[in-house]
Amino acid sequence: MGWHLEFHIAVDQLEGWADLLQSFDVPVVTDHMGRPAPGRLDPQSPALAQLIDFVRSGRCFVKLSAPYRLSTLSGDWPDVTPLARAFLEANPSACLWGTDWPHVDTVPEVDTRDVIAALDDWRGDRWTRRQVTGDAAEQLYA
Secondary structure (H helix, E strand, O other), rough: OOOEEEEEOOOOOOOHHHHHOOOOOOOEOOOOOOOOOOOOOOOOOHHHHHHHHHHHHHEEEEOOHHHHOOOOOOOOOOOOEEEEHHHHHHHHHHEEEOOOOOOOOOOOOHHHHEEEEEEHHHHHOOOHHHHHHHHHHHHHOO
């Protein structure tokens, strides 16, 4: 039927999440880069490394969204950059991008232009941006 499952889970706080993701025979999407707790963004941490491996293998898509929800820093959320780049290096074809607009429950307010600028910083090249903003979504939702 062309369906997929989308998980909005904190992979570093939910035991058994990896087995759960692998139990489905449909594409799986993990929102907000697996929602690690702010300040716990190390791509080599066990939970995030497992999620990156799933993305690398094509077993899971990941949404590169809401960096402001994961960061302890203001501005362009530089502490999120290594994690976002780890997903992109693993498999840009399995990375989706979203604005998370309308940015509810955020202090200070988030400007979508800043979220777009963060993506530009993470992706590094035109081909990857096309993959993340269009091709991967087309593959998933087609």
